[in-house]
Amino acid sequence: MHIGIDVGGTHTDAVLISGDDILASTKALTSADIVTGVVNALTTILTDGVVSGTQIDAIMIGTTQFTNAVVERRELSEVAAIRIGLPSGEGLPPMVDWPADIKAAVGNHAYMIKGGYLYDNWPLAQFDEAEINDVLHDIKRKGLTNISIASAFSPMNPEPELFLAEKVKAVIPEAKITLSHNIGRLGILERENASILNTALLDFADRVVDAFGMAINKLGIQCPVFISQNDGTLMNASYVKKFPALTFASGPTNSLRGAFKLSGVANAIVVDIGGTTSDIGVLQNGFPRESSAIVDIGGIRTNFRMPDINAIGLGGGSMVTPDGLQIGPQSVGHRLVDDGLVFGGDILTATDLIVAAGGAEIGDKTKLQQLSKEVVASGIKTINQMLDRGIDMMKLNSEPVPVILVGGGAVLVSGDLKSASQVLRPKHAEVANAIGASIAKISGESEKMVSYQNIPRDKAIEEVKQEAFKRAIAAGASEVSLEMVDIEETAIPYMDGACTKLRIKVMGDVKALASTTHNKIEEASS
Amino acid sequence: MNLDESHLEDLALGAVFLATGGGGDPYVSKLLTALAFKKYGPVNLIEVSELSDDAHVVTIGGVGAPTVGLELLPSQNESFEALLAYEKHTGRKVDALVSFEIGGGNSLIPIMAALAKGIPVVDGDGMGRALPEAQMMTYAICGACPTPAVALDYEGNATLFSTKDTHTFERHIRGLTQASGGMMLSIDHPMTGAFLKKAIIPGTVSFSVKLGALLRENRGSAEQLLSPLQALFKDSVYGECRLLYTGKVTDKHNSVVGGFDVGEVTIASFEEQTPPMSICIKNEYLIAKLDGKVVASVPDLIVIVEYETSSPINAERLRYGQRLAVFAIGCPEFYRTPEALKAVSPRCFGFDLDYVPLEAI
Numbered sequence: 046m047h048i049g050i051d052v053g054g055t056h057t058d059a060v061l062i063s064g065d066d067i068l069a070s071t072k073a074l075t076s077a078d079i080v081t082g083v084v085n086a087l088t089t090i091l092t093d094g095v096v097s098g099t100q101i102d103a104i105m106i107g108t109t110q111f112t113n114a115v116v117e118r119r120e121l122s123e124v125a126a127i128r129i130g131l132p133s134g135e136g137l138p139p140m141v142d143w144p145a146d147i148k149a150a151v152g153n154h155a156y157m158i159k160g161g162y163l164y165d166n167w168p169l170a171q172f173d174e175a176e177i178n179d180v181l182h183d184i185k186r187k188g189l190t191n192i193s194i195a196s197a198f199s200p201m202n203p204e205p206e207l208f209l210a211e212k213v214k215a216v217i218p219e220a221k222i223t224l225s226h227n228i229g230r231l232g233i234l235e236r237e238n239a240s241i242l243n244t245a246l247l248d249f250a251d252r253v254v255d256a257f258g259m260a261i262n263k264l265g266i267q268c269p270v271f272i273s274q275n276d277g278t279l280m281n282a283s284y285v286k287k288f289p290a291l292t293f294a295s296g297p298t299n300s301l302r303g304a305f306k307l308s309g310v311a312n313a314i315v316v317d318i319g320g321t322t323s324d325i326g327v328l329q330n331g332f333p334r335e336s337s338a339i340v341d342i343g344g345i346r347t348n349f350r351m352p353d354i355n356a357i358g359l360g361g362g363s364m365v366t367p368d369g370l371q372i373g374p375q376s377v378g379h380r381l382v383d384d385g386l387v388f389g390g391d392i393l394t395a396t397d398l399i400v401a402a403g404g405a406e407i408g409d410k411t412k413l414q415q416l417s418k419e420v421v422a423s424g425i426k427t428i429n430q431m432l433d434r435g436i437d438m439m440k441l442n443s444e445p446v447p448v449i450l451v452g453g454g455a456v457l458v459s460g461d462l463k464s465a466s467q468v469l470r471p472k473h474a475e476v477a478n479a480i481g482a483s484i485a486k487i488s489g490e491s492e493k494m495v496s497y498q499n500i501p502r503d504k505a506i507e508e509v510k511q512e513a514f515k516r517a518i519a520a521g522a523s524e525v526s527l528e529m530v531d532i533e534e535t536a537i538p539y540m541d542g543a544c545t546k547l548r549i550k551v552m553g554d555v556k557a558l559a560s561t562t563h564n565k566i567e568e569a570s571s
Numbered sequence: 572m573n574l575d576e577s578h579l580e581d582l583a584l585g586a587v588f589l590a591t592g593g594g595g596d597p598y599v600s601k602l603l604t605a606l607a608f609k610k611y612g613p614v615n616l617i618e619v620s621e622l623s624d625d626a627h628v629v630t631i632g633g634v635g636a637p638t639v640g641l642e643l644l645p646s647q648n649e650s651f652e653a654l655l656a657y658e659k660h661t662g663r664k665v666d667a668l669v670s671f672e673i674g675g676g677n678s679l680i681p682i683m684a685a686l687a688k689g690i691p692v693v694d695g696d697g698m699g700r701a702l703p704e705a706q707m708m709t710y711a712i713c714g715a716c717p718t719p720a721v722a723l724d725y726e727g728n729a730t731l732f733s734t735k736d737t738h739t740f741e742r743h744i745r746g747l748t749q750a751s752g753g754m755m756l757s758i759d760h761p762m763t764g765a766f767l768k769k770a771i772i773p774g775t776v777s778f779s780v781k782l783g784a785l786l787r788e789n790r791g792s793a794e795q796l797l798s799p800l801q802a803l804f805k806d807s808v809y810g811e812c813r814l815l816y817t818g819k820v821t822d823k824h825n826s827v828v829g830g831f832d833v834g835e836v837t838i839a840s841f842e843e844q845t846p847p848m849s850i851c852i853k854n855e856y857l858i859a860k861l862d863g864k865v866v867a868s869v870p871d872l873i874v875i876v877e878y879e880t881s882s883p884i885n886a887e888r889l890r891y892g893q894r895l896a897v898f899a900i901g902c903p904e905f906y907r908t909p910e911a912l913k914a915v916s917p918r919c920f921g922f923d924l925d926y927v928p929l930e931a932i
Contacts, residue, residue, distance in 0.1 A: 136647025
């Protein structure tokens with residue numbers, strides 16, 4: 046038996062799952078201390094499910110706490126950001142393109158030193174011991190203990206980052222360090238940004254993860270705790286203390302994964318309809334299709350992997366023109382319960398159309414008597430056309446695909462969609478995120494620039510795969526269940542010698558659910 | 572005209588559009604150029620007619636692999652240092668700078684160097700787009716000798732070239748670049764003002780600013796963009812502009828051949844009956860085929876944009892499942908002469924077909 050929790054900015058949702066059965070689910074408010082909200086949600090589902098805490102084998106948590114911290118510029122620690130790579134990049138210090146408010150929030154302590162390697166492993170520059178000492182003593186003098194280290198080409202050769210980390214520990218033994226090669230891909234500015242954000246979140250991560258542990262401990266649950274990351278896979282709680290930034294955008298991912306679990310359909314389009322937008326994503330073999338664009342988090346460029354989402358301005362609160370031909374993108378949002386016609390307001394919304402058409406029973410239907418049948422009919426048609434178009438844009442061919450509807454606005458869809466082979470409205474769709482978290486697997490990923498003239502392709506793939514395996518095991522995967530799920534090869538233009546960027550992703554089962562011995566987690570025991 | 576920081580976003584956006592898939596991401600160049608504008612103020616962008624006939628003009632830009640540029644960042648002063656190295660090793664004083672190619676980050680490098688040196692940049696370039704090799708530049712096609720030329724690496728190491736022709740220069744500088752970290756700055760093809768007046772594609776820098784502004788103001792679907800885009804291109808050195816296709820990427824493969832990124836992308840239409848489109852890539856988008864029939868080819872411009880926003884997409888960023896629109900734009904007349912086609916026709920890229928101008932398809 047295991048539990049999925051989604052700790053959002055407003056709501057904390059939880060589901061109790063046994064095998065494939067949902068035994069209980071709840072939606073509670075997120076509390077300021079996080080602990081109370083989680084305790085409340087857990088208490089409800091344990092009581093409803095008539096289950097004791099000792100029967101729980103694992104808890105999976107999805108949370109937007111870290112994304113929100115970056116977006117709202119709160120709970121961030123000051124960071125010393127060191128880049129290894131001079132003389133290249135002179136004049137482009139770490140955080141050079143960050144918005145001023147978040148740069149200030151992390152203290153804007155940027156350092157650049159000589160060192161690193163080129164793409165062909167020729168030294169970019171030699172380390173300068175005196176320069177390193179000056180930087181480290183300046184950091185110590187400022188009392189900074191959260192340190193980010195990024196070196197040019199470190200995904201190919203992390204040695205300079207590892208070397209400097211040892212130097213840092215010698216001078217500042219209590220340092221909390223993020224090395225960029227552990228968190229990002231090629232593209233030093235984006236990888237360094239991810240590393241700095243991660244470092245700024247380390248103290249908050251300690252607090253949040255401890256809060257989860259405390260909440261779980263209070264209820265006498267002793268089992269492994271996992272937290273979901275942006276690709277729909279899990280990290281163990283102690284790993285999140287080192288890499289909180291890997292939770293960015295786990296929200297949409299969990300919604301897609303939850304839709305998969307609720308419907309049992311692995312290849313489908315998922316439409317998550319909220320108050321303002323409909324987020325359309327694609328499930329491929331049960332996982333979200335990823336976007337390839339540069340991802341901006343709180344105004345900062347990063348290269349995290351995120352699901353490909355087509356957000357269209359159609360939700361339950363979307364405003365409708367009097368003829369019913371134009372809907373959205375303006376929405377009354379959370380004021381729907383005051384401004385919508387069915388709630389006694391004076392703004393025609395998408396929800397009013399559906400209630401008038403008999404598609405849902407919300408508010409007071411008698412308030413819609415002024416609405417003509419023609420307007421309602423054309424409005425309903427417009428809604429379906431907007432969704433059909435949005436869905437068609439996400440499809441890979443013209444064949445109709447199953448469409449899974451989740452989210453509070455799912456009632457907007459009446460009847461069938463032209464773009465869909467079938468429209469699925471699974472039960473429990475309102476807690477899809479928590480369910481998504483509860484079924485996550487554990488992944489590992491590794492990337493390297495290789496020349497197939499120097500190393501045969503098979504051998505290169507094997508090497509990179511082994512590194513990805515190591516990362517997955519470190520994140521809590523069972524070794525025997527690991528398999529390779531993706532190989533990406535990118536040839537490097539202008540470089541002879543078959544120079545290729547090779548990226549491999551592996552995935553496996555949660556070790557705690559696969560094995561019979563459940564180790565007590567450190568958060569719960571401390 | 573004076574070009575300042577307020578023009579930078581639009582210039583860079585227009586330059587990515589004109590890069591036809593190549594040229595790399597100008598993001599870092601843009602950051603450095605913004606710093607240069609802050610430090611030095613606006614740059615003097617002059618029309619080629621303003622140059623005196625005996626002015627000494629050189630072309631400057633980056634040579635190398637865009638992917639390497641993701642890690643080996645440029646430095647604030649390196650374009651200026653390259654210019655100083657050129658003057659030192661050739662003994663010549665430079666009066667004005669001009670771009671290799673308007674497409675991508677190379678549109679900004681002359682501006683950074685000119686700002687630091689306090690000299691003008693000529694409004695125009697040697698391609699009107701981006702193309703992968705130096706002998707495809709209008710300057711070379713018109714017969715400019717590529718050297719004396721100076722290349723500078725990230726450490727400030729300078730190399731002086733004295734080379735008989737642009738083909739040989741191209742081969743030599745590629746070799747040197749691979750041994751210098753994968754990315755270099757080159758100052759080459761020294762020309763007189765009189766020569767440049769015949770050899771330049773004029774007005775492309777200011778055009779790129781206008782194009783970027785238009786893309787910014789008309790951010791939205793490709794269909795909505797088409798009509799304002801056609802109006803802008805009609806009154807320029809380019810002329811024809813067509814929306815060729817809209818659809819999703821269903822396949823992309825690429826490999827390195829002879830130091831270039833060679834591949835093909837297949838796009839399936841949003842409409843059920845329309846056959847898929849394939850586009851051949853050699854750093855840039857070169858040939859567009861619909862159902863096996865060529866519908867646009869180099870040197871005409873093939874531009875791929877994100878469908879919903881009309882933001883141009885570089886070839887290295889194309890991925891399975893992306894939603895795209897494909898535009899084709901007529902090349903400047905210069906490239907349609909028999910002399911120019913010897914350097915830039917589809918055959919120069921290894922395709923067994925003759926160039927047919929967009930308007931004749």
